[in-house]
Amino acid sequence: GAGVSQSPRYKVAKRGQDVALRCDPISGHVSLFWYQQALGQGPEFLTYFQNEAQLDKSGLPSDRFFAERPEGSVSTLKIQRTQQEDSAVYLCASSLGDREREQYFGPGTRLTVT
Amino acid sequence: GENVEQHPSTLSVQEGDSAVIKCTYSDSASNYFPWYKQELGKGPQLIIDIRSNVGEKKDQRIAVTLNKTAKHFSLHITETQPEDSAVYFCAASKVRFGAGTRLTVKP
Numbered sequence: 001g002a003g004v005s006q007s008p009r010y011k012v013a014k015r016g017q018d019v020a021l022r023c024d025p026i027s028g029h030v031s032l033f034w035y036q037q038a039l040g041q042g043p044e045f046l047t048y049f050q051n052e053a054q055l056d057k058s059g060l061p062s063d064r065f066f067a068e069r070p071e072g073s074v075s076t077l078k079i080q081r082t083q084q085e086d087s088a089v090y091l092c093a094s095s096l097g098d099r100e101r102e103q104y105f106g107p108g109t110r111l112t113v114t
Numbered sequence: 115g116e117n118v119e120q121h122p123s124t125l126s127v128q129e130g131d132s133a134v135i136k137c138t139y140s141d142s143a144s145n146y147f148p149w150y151k152q153e154l155g156k157g158p159q160l161i162i163d164i165r166s167n168v169g170e171k172k173d174q175r176i177a178v179t180l181n182k183t184a185k186h187f188s189l190h191i192t193e194t195q196p197e198d199s200a201v202y203f204c205a206a207s208k209v210r211f212g213a214g215t216r217l218t219v220k221p
Contacts (some may be wrong), residue, residue: 004157033209041212042120042203059209091157102148105157110147 002026005104006092012112013082021109025094030076033061033103034067035091043091049075082113116141120204120212128220134193134196135215137204138186144207147180147187152201152214161202162189 013019025032032049037042037060045059049060051072060067064083069075081087089110093103117140137147139174145166150158164171164187165179175194180187187206189200190213199219204212 035209035211040214042118042213044211045209048209070147102160102163105150105159107155107157 004092004094005105006090006106006109008021008109009107010110010112012114013066014114015084016080017082018080019082021079021090021111023075023077023092023094023106025073025075025092026104027073029094029096029104030072031037031095031097031101031103032069033093033095034075035093036061036075037091037108039088047088048097053069082111087111087113116144116207116210117203118206118210118212120133120215123213124216124218126193126218126220129194129196131194131209133189133191133198133217133219135189135202135204135211135217137188137206138184139206139210140185141207142182142185146206146208147178148205149176149178149189150203150205150211152203158203191217196221 007022033048034046037043046054047067049069064080066078089108091108093105095101095103119138133201148163151161152158162178164180175192177190193218201214201216203214
């Protein structure tokens with residue numbers, strides 16, 4: 001069956017540009033998570049949605065980062081005025097219910113800011 | 115907040131040997147401990163998980179042990195195969211990940 005998909009898979013942005021990263025979770029999955037993974041590191045939690053409600057955004061590194069999931073399915077992570085330190089892989093994961101259930105990860109979007 | 119430490123950062127074993135990866139966590143309220151395998155260019159994939167009311171769980175060649183008193187948990191892979199080569203992550207407190215262990219299994 002279809003897993004979590006993310007687009008684009010690769011994005012190159014000039015410093016100062018805005019970017020939008022898309023996540024299509026598994027159909028019917030209530031919970032959706034965004035993570036940032038720097039090279040050689042583990043995923044760092046950014047934000048969490050339950051349906052359309054953003055219940056936790058404690059991991060967003062600055063107010064340049066914004067996430068939404070308006071209809072409780074597809075989610076978009078937007079980064080404004082990108083900086084070089086934003087270069088990373090951005091992972092999206094979804095799960096059927098609460099956080100203790102298995103998370104299914106997408107392949108990630110590799111963002112490079114030049 | 116939760117802090118997860120993972121060791122070693124790299125591990126190289128001969129095919130057929132066992133591999134052990136260890137993690138410690140800080141938040142005593144944590145009650146769910148998954149392990150993920152990540153291959154190059156892919157997202158992490160859950161391989162096994164354990165909840166705080168269980169001390170050990172096994173699935174074929176993979177086992178996880180949990181010591182809640184000491185706040186540490188371990189992944190054990192027996193009879194390693196070259197296809198086990200990947201980066202492994204532990205996690206605690208739902209969304210806090212360790213820094214990863216790069217496992218290489220030499221044929």
